Amino acid sequence: MSLFLVNRYLGEEKDWSVSQESRSQVLLAKLQQKAKEKQSLTGQKECLLQEPTVQQDLKKKRKAHKDSSQQPSLFKKQKSEVVPSYVWESDNHDEPVEKRNQKCVNEKQKKEDQKGSSAEGLPDAPVAVRHGQADKRDEEKTETENDTPKRTLEKTSAPSGFTILGGFEIKPIQKVHRVLPQWLAQPDVIHRDIKSNLVPISAIPGLSAQLIKKLQNNGIERFFPVQAEVIPAILESTQQGLLMGRGGYKPRDICVSAPTGSGKTLAFVIPVVQLLMERVVCEVRALAVLPTKELAQQVCKVFTSYTEGTTLKVVMLAGQRSFPAEQVLLSELRGGVRRSLADIVVATPGRLVDHINGTSGLCLEHLRFLIIDEADRMIDSMHHSWLSQVVNAVYRSGNGPEAVSIFRRTEPAHITATSLSSPQMPLQKLLFSATLTQNPEKLQQLGLHQPRLFSSIHGHSSSSSKNTTSAAPTQKQDRFDFPQGLTEYYVPCTLSKKPLLILHFILRMKLSPILCFTNSRETAHRLFLLVQLFGGVHVAEFSSRLSPGERKKTLKEFEKGKIQLLISTDAAARGIDISGVKCVVNYDAPQYIRTYIHRIGRTARAGKAGLAFTFLLGVQETKFLQMVTEAGSPGIQKQIVKPKNLKSMEVRYEQTLQELADVIKDEKANAF
Numbered sequence: 001m002s003l004f005l006v007n008r009y010l011g012e013e014k015d016w017s018v019s020q021e022s023r024s025q026v027l028l029a030k031l032q033q034k035a036k037e038k039q040s041l042t043g044q045k046e047c048l049l050q051e052p053t054v055q056q057d058l059k060k061k062r063k064a065h066k067d068s069s070q071q072p073s074l075f076k077k078q079k080s081e082v083v084p085s086y087v088w089e090s091d092n093h094d095e096p097v098e099k100r101n102q103k104c105v106n107e108k109q110k111k112e113d114q115k116g117s118s119a120e121g122l123p124d125a126p127v128a129v130r131h132g133q134a135d136k137r138d139e140e141k142t143e144t145e146n147d148t149p150k151r152t153l154e155k156t157s158a159p160s161g162f163t164i165l166g167g168f169e170i171k172p173i174q175k176v177h178r179v180l181p182q183w184l185a186q187p188d189v190i191h192r193d194i195k196s197n198l199v200p201i202s203a204i205p206g207l208s209a210q211l212i213k214k215l216q217n218n219g220i221e222r223f224f225p226v227q228a229e230v231i232p233a234i235l236e237s238t239q240q241g242l243l244m245g246r247g248g249y250k251p252r253d254i255c256v257s258a259p260t261g262s263g264k265t266l267a268f269v270i271p272v273v274q275l276l277m278e279r280v281v282c283e284v285r286a287l288a289v290l291p292t293k294e295l296a297q298q299v300c301k302v303f304t305s306y307t308e309g310t311t312l313k314v315v316m317l318a319g320q321r322s323f324p325a326e327q328v329l330l331s332e333l334r335g336g337v338r339r340s341l342a343d344i345v346v347a348t349p350g351r352l353v354d355h356i357n358g359t360s361g362l363c364l365e366h367l368r369f370l371i372i373d374e375a376d377r378m379i380d381s382m383h384h385s386w387l388s389q390v391v392n393a394v395y396r397s398g399n400g401p402e403a404v405s406i407f408r409r410t411e412p413a414h415i416t417a418t419s420l421s422s423p424q425m426p427l428q429k430l431l432f433s434a435t436l437t438q439n440p441e442k443l444q445q446l447g448l449h450q451p452r453l454f455s456s457i458h459g460h461s462s463s464s465s466k467n468t469t470s471a472a473p474t475q476k477q478d479r480f481d482f483p484q485g486l487t488e489y490y491v492p493c494t495l496s497k498k499p500l501l502i503l504h505f506i507l508r509m510k511l512s513p514i515l516c517f518t519n520s521r522e523t524a525h526r527l528f529l530l531v532q533l534f535g536g537v538h539v540a541e542f543s544s545r546l547s548p549g550e551r552k553k554t555l556k557e558f559e560k561g562k563i564q565l566l567i568s569t570d571a572a573a574r575g576i577d578i579s580g581v582k583c584v585v586n587y588d589a590p591q592y593i594r595t596y597i598h599r600i601g602r603t604a605r606a607g608k609a610g611l612a613f614t615f616l617l618g619v620q621e622t623k624f625l626q627m628v629t630e631a632g633s634p635g636i637q638k639q640i641v642k643p644k645n646l647k648s649m650e651v652r653y654e655q656t657l658q659e660l661a662d663v664i665k666d667e668k669a670n671a672f
């Protein structure tokens with residue numbers, strides 16, 4: 001007995017004469033026909049949207065789908081609902097079907113999550129934010145999904161209707177963009193090309209006829225770009241006199257980053273001499289601090305040259321003389337009053353601190369210019385606290401009984417009406433380096449006042465914006481400017497062939513004078529002995545093995561061309577200005593990019609041409625070349641020296657090695 005009568009629509013019946021049975025057969029046939037049509041329509045769609053491989057995938061998937069219907073799993077329902085539509089939308093036809101299916105499930109799950117969260121009655125804005133976050137997560141997920149299908153599987157198995165907090169999938173590490181302060185991001189640009197940007201010395205206003213004459217006598221008719229930019233800037237900061245800067249404000253500190261050999265020394269010597277020339281009372285008003293004795297000596301020589309014929313006195317405190325001898329040069333007692341004998345002091349930090357603490361005759365209370373040359377190196381030595389000791393010595397009078405003086409100096413702090421009420425001599429810092437760090441944290445140690453940067457590194461400006469801060473492109477290391485006339489090479493070699501290579505460069509390639517750098521004084525000494533024993537080359541070494549006097553003599557002889565090959569440690573890598581060095585050889589590859597830049601910067605100076613060769617062992621090549629490229633090198637070329645070119649020297653070289661072993665043995669014996 002039937003409880004319900006179900007009336008079925010059986011379609012239009014054309015032939016009413018056929019029996020009930022045959023009508024149901026016709027109906028079945030019609031239904032089968034319709035099913036076929038539907039199937040063929042689906043097939044056409046597949047052809048349009050899928051690659052052949054995908055069609056196969058789809059078949060597999062359908063099979064999997066059938067199979068899955070037998071599994072009592074949570075995904076069963078989701079898969080049967082979602083898979084077909086997402087398969088059409090998928091762009092990634094290379095993905096395995098399982099993965100794509102899983103992605104579809106994820107998408108579905110995500111949509112459900114979003115629906116669920118908005119359904120919970122959360123306010124609109126946070127929902128939008130969460131959507132944004134979800135979008136981001138989606139992007140990240142599509143990246144990580146391919147690698148971690150299992151993890152996402154776990155994630156999607158979370159119950160729907162809840163917002164999933166936190167991410168458990170491995171996220172790609174976000175790139176952190178370095179944010180530079182505006183002064184670092186937007187420097188005053190210095191032309192890189194020295195030769196085509198020379199400026200006649202007469203075009204720079206504010207230089208006395210006496211100084212112009214001095215420049216001409218020293219063979220300088222035109223200023224290099226760094227000088228043409230920086231000299232007017234320093235002169236301008238004293239337009240209102242030494243007591244205050246423009247508009248009565250403290251003048252801005254100046255930082256200069258320009259390549260090796262670009263003429264940075266004159267960029268500070270000329271304006272300082274010009275500004276102090278007309279002083280009445282002798283007091284220490286300029287202090288130049290340099291990292292080594294040799295550099296202090298070099299800068300002192302330039303200051304002495306340009307102060308010649310004026311009343312200005314230059315004193316060097318670098319340990320070249322005894323401590324008492326330096327004290328005598330600093331001050332004298334006249335009528336019971338101590339008077340300064342120095343206007344300009346050039347010092348190394350260690351010796352300077354010794355004098356600040358032990359010489360009453362060194363008074364820095366009138367100091368107007370603090371010049372920090374090789375500034376990045378000086379920042380590295382900041383742990384010796386030389387700068388804070390200098391600053392304390394400068395503002396010492398502000399704490400004493402004479403603090404009531406109208407011209408008392410107090411250490412700059414926050415600007416208040418009282419702090420600005422009395423004029424006080426500002427202390428202006430002038431920083432110079434070929435490899436000035438762009439690390440604001442490091443620069444911050446210098447306590448700069450509204451610094452102004454002059455730089456030839458155009459990467460600075462390209463990343464600049466009008467905001468107070470700017471994000472520079474992410475780099476593993478700082479970028480630097482290389483001298484224009486420099487050509488860089490690297491020479492692949494083995495350890496045992498290195499000495500032969502240097503002999504080949506001198507004796508066959510006639511590249512002398514060569515300045516050759518090693519990473520240790522022991523290597524420098526052994527190589528020196530080996531070349532000396534081999535014979536035929538005027539060779540010398542330069543390292544801390546030598547006394548300061550011997551080092552000075554060696555540099556002089558090298559400058560005069562008496563030495564063909566000078567083998568040095570990094571003692572001669574920075575700042576040393578020896579004209580005529582045609583070629584620098586890195587016998588040992590430098591470990592740091594700054595070391596490399598300073599070493600190769602001993603050639604190609606003042607717009608001249610120069611060559612730099614770096615001997616590289618197989619294991620060093622990749623890392624070294626990457627370091628140089630990342631630093632902004634215009635290009636380093638490979639120079640292969642064929643073994644046959646070294647062959648003729650090999651017999652003599654083997655003999656020399658044996659002789660060297662004996663010499664070293666003797667040296668060791670004598671040392672005890």
Ligand SMILES: Nc1ncnc2c1ncn2[C@@H]1O[C@H](COP(=O)(O)OP(=O)(O)OP(=O)(O)O)[C@@H](O)[C@H]1O
Binds near residue numbers: 220224258260601
């Ligand atoms: N205007 C100029 N005309 C001609 N020669 C110059 C001029 N300015 C500087 N020089 C010469 O250029 C050479 C390099 O100058 P300087 O030593 O000042 O370079 P630098 O930028 O300090 O290099 P480094 O970073 O290696 O210390 C020196 O021999 C110097 O005499």
